Amino acid sequence: MVKPRNGLSERHKRILQFIESYRQQNGYAPSIREIGDAIGVGSTSLVNYYLDQLEHLKYIQRNRSISRAIRVLRPLPESNGRRGNVLQTLREDFLAFPLIGRIAAGVPLPAVPQEITEDYEMVHVATSDFPARVRRENVYALEVQGDSMIDALIYDQDIVLVEYAQDANKGDMVAVWFDDTNETTLKYYEPEYDRYGRLRSVTLRPANPTMQPIKVENRPLRIQGKVVMVIRKYRQ
Incomplete structure (x- = not known):
């Protein structure tokens, strides 16, 4: 295992803070997946890697034969006196967007909901990773x-x-979104205009050499939004 060169990274500190606050509020340690969700890491293997480093540096103690058996041995000095606020701080460091459906499914894509409710599963993104030029209230996930x-x-x-x-x-x-067939697709947008500046056709181009572009002429087509960020779904 590789020891962090310059002590604890910000991610190590966030993990320690989250474990302490979670134990204080719930009476037991968080799961690996809960830690990953809190720090914005989708891979449980990567979370385990950070925990191994913290254990090597003697900040935590783990019992791998028991679920949620993580104990903090060396609390962070800066967390003293404000442990109860750590979970709230972590939440404020993340943005939440509604996951409203699947692209290419046979259901129309609705406009961004005016109010985020519990009807939608939420996708969380670190504020520091989100493009500053994009208006957050106009964003949804697919x-x-x-x-x-x-x-x-x-x-x-x-x-x-x-x-x-x-x-x-x-x-x-x-x-x-295609009105005539109730289909959706995710593609590069390439409009073509006539010499008078009028839209003549649209080519929807895939990023896959095995697939053909879609040429759209005289067919109802509605743009539902532009992709601003991709979140990789880790598979094990």
Whole structure:
């Protein structure tokens, strides 16, 4: 195992803070997946790697034969006096977006809900990772189905964050809805205009050399948004 070169990283500190606060509020330690959710890491193997480092540095003690058996041996000095606020601080460091459906499924993509309710599963993203230029209130999440965008490093079951929009520029990656067939797709948007500047056709181009582009002429097509971020879904 590799020891952190310069002591604890910010992620190590966040893990320690979360474990302490969770134990204080619940009376037992969080699960590996709960730790990952709190720090924005989807891979349980990576969470285990950080915990192994903390154990090596004698910040925690673990009993791998018992679930949730993690004990903090050396609390962080800066956490003294404010442990009760750590969970709230972690929540404030993340943004939540509603997962409203799957792209390429046979259900229309609704506009971004005016109010986020418990009806939607939420996707959490670290505030520091989210593009500053994007208006957060206009963003929703979709789960990708299929392999049409693999050369853009978007794979089946990944999550895309989409900024709601009805227009797009050439080269934008867009979520598109076909009114006539009730189908959705995620593709690069390539409009073609006549010499008078009128839209003549649209090519929806995949990022997969084994798939053909979709040429759209005289067919009702609605742009539902532009992709602003991709969240990789780790598989084990």
